[in-house]
Amino acid sequence: MSGRVLVVDDHPLTREGLSLAARVALPGVAVVGVGSVAEAVEVMPTKPAFRLVLLDFQLSDAHGYSGLLKLQHIDPHVPIVMITAREDASLIEAAKALGAAGFVFKSRPVDEIAAILKRIVAGGTHFPAEVAASQTIAAARARIADLSPAQNAVLIALADGRSNKEIARDLDVTEATIKAHLTAIFRRLGVSNRTQALLAVRPLFEIDQPAR
Numbered sequence: 001m002s003g004r005v006l007v008v009d010d011h012p013l014t015r016e017g018l019s020l021a022a023r024v025a026l027p028g029v030a031v032v033g034v035g036s037v038a039e040a041v042e043v044m045p046t047k048p049a050f051r052l053v054l055l056d057f058q059l060s061d062a063h064g065y066s067g068l069l070k071l072q073h074i075d076p077h078v079p080i081v082m083i084t085a086r087e088d089a090s091l092i093e094a095a096k097a098l099g100a101a102g103f104v105f106k107s108r109p110v111d112e113i114a115a116i117l118k119r120i121v122a123g124g125t126h127f128p129a130e131v132a133a134s135q136t137i138a139a140a141r142a143r144i145a146d147l148s149p150a151q152n153a154v155l156i157a158l159a160d161g162r163s164n165k166e167i168a169r170d171l172d173v174t175e176a177t178i179k180a181h182l183t184a185i186f187r188r189l190g191v192s193n194r195t196q197a198l199l200a201v202r203p204l205f206e207i208d209q210p211a212r
Contacts, residue, residue, distance in 0.1 A: 002026060002027070002028035002029045002030065003026070003029060003030070003048060003049075003050070003051040004029065004030045004031070004032060004048060004049075004050050004051060005019075005022040005026065005029050005030070005031050005032070005050060005051060005052045005053070005054070006031075006032050006033075006034070006040060006043065006044065006050045006052070006053045006054070007019050007022065007031055007032070007033045007034070007053075007054045008033075008034055008035070008036070008037065008039075008040045008053065008054065008055045008056055008059070008067070009033075009035065009054070009056040009059075009083065010035040010036060010056065010059055010060065011056075012035075014056070014083075014106060015033045015035070016033075017106075017110060018054050018083060018113070019031040019033055020110055021110045021111075021113040021114040021117060022052065022054065022114075022117060024110065024111065024114035025113075025114040025115070025117035025118040025121065026051070026052075026117070026118070026121060029051070032050075035059075036059055036060065036061050037059055037061045037062050037066075037067040037070060037071070038061050040053070040055070040067075040070075040071060041070060041071070041074065044071060044074040044075055044078075045074060045075075049075065049078065050075070050078050051078070051079075051121060052078065052079055052080075052081065052101075052117065052120065052121055053071060053078055053079070053080040053081065054080075054081050054083050054104075054117075055067055055068060055071065055080055055081065055082055055083060056082075056083050056084065057082050057083065057084035057086065057091065057095075058084060058085075058086070063159060063160065064094075064159075064203075064204050065094060065095065065098055065204050066156045066159060066160065068080060068082065068095070068098055068100060069098065069152050069153075069155075069156050070153070070156055072098075072099060072149070072152070073149045073150075073152055073153045073156075076149055079101030079102070079120050079121070080100050080101055081100065081101055081102040081103070081104055081116075081117065081120060081126075082095045082100050082102070082103045082104070083104050083105075083106060084103075084105065084106065085105065085106045085107065087105055087107075090203075091103070092127055092128060094140075094141070094203070094204060095127070096125075096127050097140075097141035098141065098204065101120045101125050101126075102116060102120050102125055102126035102127065103126065103127050103128065104116055104126065105128075139203075140200070140201050140202070140203040140204050141204075143188070143189050143190075143200050143201060144188070144189075144201060144204075146188060147184075147185065147188060150171070150181060151181050151184055151185050151188075153171060154167055154171070154178060154181040154182060154185065155185055155197070155201065157170060157171075158182075158185075158194060158197065158198065159198060159201070164178045164179060164182070182194075182197075185197060189201070
């Protein structure tokens with residue numbers, strides 16, 4: 001079964017190169033290309049379901065790994081591969097900690113990326129072997145490990161600075177539900193308010209993003 005692959009990157013040439021790698025890895029696959037997390041959020045629920053998502057780390061509407069967490073909330077089963085030109089051990093460790101299926105550098109040849117994608121679709125993962133664990137990222141990861149998908153979505157919205165009313169509207173639930181989620185999040189993080197919650201998970205949402 002060929003299926004579909006979603007490529008999320010704001011550079012058309014990079015998007016085309018990643019699409020080519022996906023087609024090499026999965027002959028006959030249909031590739032859907034978009035340029036932002038917002039566009040990805042719109043197409044993710046469409047059918048047939050995607051077999052794989054390639055997500056650029058540095059997108060204008062994402063903060064740290066908020067894009068990854070948003071797409072995981074929509075479909076927690078599809079493997080998501082982070083793509084970036086930035087070769088940073090802390091980024092790779094964070095992606096692995098948050099449940100990404102892989103981390104690939106844009107500098108790699110198309111055939112190498114295709115081979116990586118083929119392994120991931122077969123159930124494997126790919127993270128550069130030389131990556132050392134980050135104590136800060138590991139600690140932040142541990143703090144949110146037990147959050148439900150809905151709680152993760154609320155935490156992401158919180159990191160974007162949205163009010164309870166705005167979060168409730170975006171997630172199509174009541175404000176009372178959002179307050180209940182926040183109470184559970186605060187309890188899990190061992191904090192008592194929004195500011196403390198954001199400080200606790202800051203490494204996941206405020207990773208410096210230099211120009212590509």
